[in-house]
Amino acid sequence: MKRWLPILLSIFVLGASIAVRAETDAEVRARKDALDVAGAFSNDGFKIRDGHWCGVLKPHDHTLVAVNLYAGNQYWFSAAAVEPAKKIAVSLYDETGKQVTTESYNNEEKAAAGFSPANSGQYFVSVDLVEGEGGSFCLVYSYK
Amino acid sequence: MIGLARVGVLALVAGLFAATGATDTGRLPADQLEKAARNDSISIPTPGELFAALGKAGKTNWSGQYRGPIPVTYRNRAQIALNLGGLIADGFIAVEAKDSQQVKNIGSDIIKLAKALGVSENLLGRGNSINEFAENNEWDTLQEELEATQNEVKSSMQSHADQDLVILVTLGGWIRGTQVVTAAIMQNHDERSAKVLRQPALVHFMQSKINEISPELRKEPLVKDVSEQLGEIEKLVSFPAGKAPNANEVRKVNEAVGKVMAEIESKELPK
Numbered sequence: 001m002k003r004w005l006p007i008l009l010s011i012f013v014l015g016a017s018i019a020v021r022a023e024t025d026a027e028v029r030a031r032k033d034a035l036d037v038a039g040a041f042s043n044d045g046f047k048i049r050d051g052h053w054c055g056v057l058k059p060h061d062h063t064l065v066a067v068n069l070y071a072g073n074q075y076w077f078s079a080a081a082v083e084p085a086k087k088i089a090v091s092l093y094d095e096t097g098k099q100v101t102t103e104s105y106n107n108e109e110k111a112a113a114g115f116s117p118a119n120s121g122q123y124f125v126s127v128d129l130v131e132g133e134g135g136s137f138c139l140v141y142s143y144k
Numbered sequence: 145m146i147g148l149a150r151v152g153v154l155a156l157v158a159g160l161f162a163a164t165g166a167t168d169t170g171r172l173p174a175d176q177l178e179k180a181a182r183n184d185s186i187s188i189p190t191p192g193e194l195f196a197a198l199g200k201a202g203k204t205n206w207s208g209q210y211r212g213p214i215p216v217t218y219r220n221r222a223q224i225a226l227n228l229g230g231l232i233a234d235g236f237i238a239v240e241a242k243d244s245q246q247v248k249n250i251g252s253d254i255i256k257l258a259k260a261l262g263v264s265e266n267l268l269g270r271g272n273s274i275n276e277f278a279e280n281n282e283w284d285t286l287q288e289e290l291e292a293t294q295n296e297v298k299s300s301m302q303s304h305a306d307q308d309l310v311i312l313v314t315l316g317g318w319i320r321g322t323q324v325v326t327a328a329i330m331q332n333h334d335e336r337s338a339k340v341l342r343q344p345a346l347v348h349f350m351q352s353k354i355n356e357i358s359p360e361l362r363k364e365p366l367v368k369d370v371s372e373q374l375g376e377i378e379k380l381v382s383f384p385a386g387k388a389p390n391a392n393e394v395r396k397v398n399e400a401v402g403k404v405m406a407e408i409e410s411k412e413l414p415k
Contacts, residue, residue: 047192047284050291051185064172064180066187068346070197071339095345095385097172119385120197122345124172124180141186143193 026082026136027054033080034138037110041076046142054138057085057129064093064124065139071120078112079127079139085109086132090139093124182349185295188314191233191321192287194340195240198325201337206241208331209324210234213249214409216256222367225309226408228257228297229316235274235290237324244278247286251275254293261309263300270296308357315350315370316408319401326398335388341397342389344382347374366407373404 031052038048053065069075081088090113092100100123103114109132117123127137198204214231218224231254238246251274258267270293277286294317298310322341329337354362354371361367380397383389389397 047196047287049186049190049193050288050295051183053181053183053186055181064176066177066180066182066345066349068187068189068343068349070189070194071342072197072200072336073193093172093177095177097174097177099170099172120340120342121385124177126172139186143196 027138030054030080030082030136030138031140033082033110034078034140037078037080037105037112038076038140038142041078041112041114041142045144046074046076047144048140048142052138052140054136056134057081057088057127057137058134059129059132062126062128063137064126067123067125067141069115069117069120069123071117073143074114074116075141075143076112076114077125077139077141078110079137080110081127081129081135081137082109083135084133085129085135085137087130088137089128089130091126091128093126094119095122095124097124184298184310184314184353187349188318188346190291190294191236191317192239192291194321194325195236197340198328198337199240201334202332204240204328205331206237207243207246209237209327210241210246213253215411216253216260218257218260218411220364220366221261221306221309222312222361222364223408224257224260225301225312226316226319226366226370228254228261229294229313229318230320230405230408231257232290232294232313233317233320233324235293236287236321239283239286239290242281242283244281247278248275251278258297258300261297261301261306262304263297267293267296267300308361311350311353311357312367315354315374318346318350319370319404319408323398323401323405326394326401329394330391330398333391333394338388338390338394341381341394342383342385344378347378347381351375351378369407370404373400376400377404 031054042048055063057063077090079088079090087108088111089106090111092102092113092115094100100115105112125139127139214227231250235247235250238250251271255267255271273289277289298313301307301309325340351374377400380400
């Protein structure tokens with residue numbers, strides 16, 4: 001048994017590292033897709049931030065990301081998820097947790113929300129899994 | 145061609161949704177907001193975002209906000225990191241002023257300070273790109289390059305186990321950015337531009353990140369001083385939502401960040 005233990009451990013570690021790599025690849029794909037969505041707004045003068053948030057969406061759950069916005073600017077928050085997630089939505093909440101009115105774009109596993117804050121301060125971007133199983137997603141934002 | 149068609153469809157769909165407007169309204173409980181994800185690269189705006197917001201309210205005299213060259217021979221790593229952030233903010237100011245020579249000078253100083261911290265050699269390439277874009281007056285690309293430079297400095301710090309310095313770079317940039325914006329608003333006060341100063345959660349977040357750095361670094365006199373003053377600054381930028389700070393309130397913020405900036409720049413470290 002002692003002889004087999006290192007081999008079993010090696011197989012476990014190898015399997016785990018493959019799983020981690022697969023998740024990283026998924027996040028990279030999600031980020032690329034999110035940047036594709038954001039790229040469409042660049043034509044309208046929006047600059048894409050060189051920052052992002054990647055994570056995992058779970059069924060019947062959402063991920064909240066805190067952002068700090070300036071009154072006077074316009075923003076688009078673009079997100080994309082990879083399979084098995086099928087449909088996502090992006091919404092925005094103010095610092096009191098009240099949902100704010102946004103412009104929105106939805107295209108299955110890609111979505112975006114546009115917002116022009118009247119007040120500077122903290123806001124929360126919510127990325128929701130609307131359809132499908134949990135999967136990796138990535139959020140980027142652009143401003144002008 | 146396919147890419148263009150996709151962009152066109154995307155823009156059209158976005159436009160249609162924009163026309164219909166509102167989403168359902170709802171409210172999230174405080175405990176969920178508390179647990180929201182936060183990180184340096186998405187929760188903290190760049191100086192460029194701050195300057196973009198200020199620029200909406202009217203014409204700003206960006207070149208009037210320049211400061212004299214700062215020393216690039218600091219020995220204290222925390223001080224170098226704070227000044228590096230300030231210099232990156234200066235780069236954004238020069239881009240707003242569309243001043244290619246100033247951008248090149250600042251770009252060169254950024255590389256010198258970054259090298260003093262021993263960050264990646266790749267930054268030399270960034271320095272060359274900054275020069276090239278400045279010579280060609282590619283201002284939008286320069287903004288992106290400055291942000292990418294800042295992120296590269298930070299990721300290099302993280303890979304060299306210097307992650308404690310990352311928040312200091314961000315903080316230095318925010319302090320310098322706020323100093324410039326408050327100075328510009330003081331020259332020409334109007335409510336719209338003054339509204340950009342309301343950022344209590346942002347300052348609170350940076351303060352909390354400083355509280356997470358190693359006790360040794362936190363005990364350093366400069367870091368300790370800056371951290372203490374940040375608590376005061378948080379109070380000064382905590383205006384009620386919807387209320388624009390008046391001229392006196394803007395002046396108080398300017399004085400507070402100016403004091404911190406003077407300490408960060410000084411060759412004489414606090415004891």
